[in-house]
Amino acid sequence: MSDIRLEGVTKRYGTFAAADSVDLSVTQGEFVTILGPSGSGKTTLLSLISGLNRPTAGRIFIGGRDVTNATAQERNIGLVFQSYALFPHMTVLENVLFPLGVRKIGGAEANRLARDALKLVRLDGLEERRPSQLSGGQQQRVALARAIVFKPDILLLDEPLGALDRKLREELQVELKQLQRTLGVTTLLVTHDQEEALSLSDRIMVLDKGRTQQVAAPTEAYLRPANRFVAEFLGIANFVGLPDGGQGLVRPERVRLSANGAANGSGKPAKVVEAIYLGQMVRYHLALEGAQSIVAAVPFLGTAHAPGEQVMVSWDSADIWPVT
Numbered sequence: 001m002s003d004i005r006l007e008g009v010t011k012r013y014g015t016f017a018a019a020d021s022v023d024l025s026v027t028q029g030e031f032v033t034i035l036g037p038s039g040s041g042k043t044t045l046l047s048l049i050s051g052l053n054r055p056t057a058g059r060i061f062i063g064g065r066d067v068t069n070a071t072a073q074e075r076n077i078g079l080v081f082q083s084y085a086l087f088p089h090m091t092v093l094e095n096v097l098f099p100l101g102v103r104k105i106g107g108a109e110a111n112r113l114a115r116d117a118l119k120l121v122r123l124d125g126l127e128e129r130r131p132s133q134l135s136g137g138q139q140q141r142v143a144l145a146r147a148i149v150f151k152p153d154i155l156l157l158d159e160p161l162g163a164l165d166r167k168l169r170e171e172l173q174v175e176l177k178q179l180q181r182t183l184g185v186t187t188l189l190v191t192h193d194q195e196e197a198l199s200l201s202d203r204i205m206v207l208d209k210g211r212t213q214q215v216a217a218p219t220e221a222y223l224r225p226a227n228r229f230v231a232e233f234l235g236i237a238n239f240v241g242l243p244d245g246g247q248g249l250v251r252p253e254r255v256r257l258s259a260n261g262a263a264n265g266s267g268k269p270a271k272v273v274e275a276i277y278l279g280q281m282v283r284y285h286l287a288l289e290g291a292q293s294i295v296a297a298v299p300f301l302g303t304a305h306a307p308g309e310q311v312m313v314s315w316d317s318a319d320i321w322p323v324t
């Protein structure tokens with residue numbers, strides 16, 4: 001059974017549709033990410049699901065129940081936003097106790113639940129601190145503890161790691177994924193970061209201008225995008241001509257490079273324009289004959305081709321995905 005279901009969900013502001021006939025089914029325990037550029041309607045969708053906002057048209061079901069007109073309180077949803085939105089005058093423990101108080105859970109039971117939640121996000125020992133005495137990553141962990149402490153049916157996360165620097169963001173991504181798996185809670189994450197979406201989710205929903213572009217597993221959307229927008233939004237996209245006059249997508253990891261004149265060298269001659277060392281990989285920007293540019297991502301094995309060098313590039317026809 002699906003845990004969250006959207007049917008033709010539309011939100012208009014005047015004539016402008018921030019969400020336009022969106023359909024989505026999320027199953028129990030699934031981790032789905034809504035991915036799209038700024039202004040594509042991601043926050044609008046979450047606000048409709050959480051009950052902070054009402055759709056202009058369409059229906060929303062949670063656990064099979066039609067909640068289209070239910071209040072936020074009636075939906076039992078845990079919410080985390082980019083801005084931590086912690087209560088500054090309360091301690092960490094008081095912040096996490098807050099949603100329990102709202103639900104009339106108090107005393108020893110509330111204390112136990114709050115301490116368990118803080119332990120899950122690895123903040124035990126910091127119960128008496130105030131938000132201002134915590135780092136950004138710790139504050140976001142408090143927000144997460146506060147969102148899960150009352151055992152919500154659904155967790156909605158709106159760019160929860162957006163304010164953190166890259167390294168911390170990557171650490172928290174791993175923790176978030178582990179936490180979600182431990183709790184088994186149905187989760188919808190919003191992000192504009194394609195790597196985050198690809199690495200965390202069971203499925204991603206790509207949104208543009210309020211409209212669904214594709215709903216698919218990360219590898220499926222990355223290698224077999226539904227259209228050009230998805231192809232370009234999910235990563236570097238090489239487009240190559242097809243015999244029928246159409247265009248095909250080849251991802252940089254599928255492009256092979258060999259030294260010019262090597263015995264096994266085959267493919268098209270190209271000139272290295274730029275070689276960008278990325279640690280495990282080297283990203284080459286290459287110019288083919290006729291000035292077509294191609295990007296290749298190749299594992300770094302100790303040596304790299306230098307700018308100006310002539311090489312051969314090739315790819316398997318099986319690695320070309322036709323795109324409209």
Ligand SMILES: Nc1ncnc2c1ncn2[C@@H]1O[C@H](COP(=O)(O)OP(=O)(O)O)[C@@H](O)[C@H]1O
Pocket residue numbers: 013018036037038039040041042043044045
């Ligand atoms: N209350 C509102 N009134 C008018 N337009 C709005 C309102 N809220 C959002 N929008 C517009 O809807 C579009 C989608 O916004 P939003 O859902 O916040 O996008 P995202 O979260 O993907 O960045 C934007 O163009 C935004 O300006």
Ligand SMILES: [Mg+2]
Pocket residue numbers: 042043044
């Ligand atoms: Mg937003």
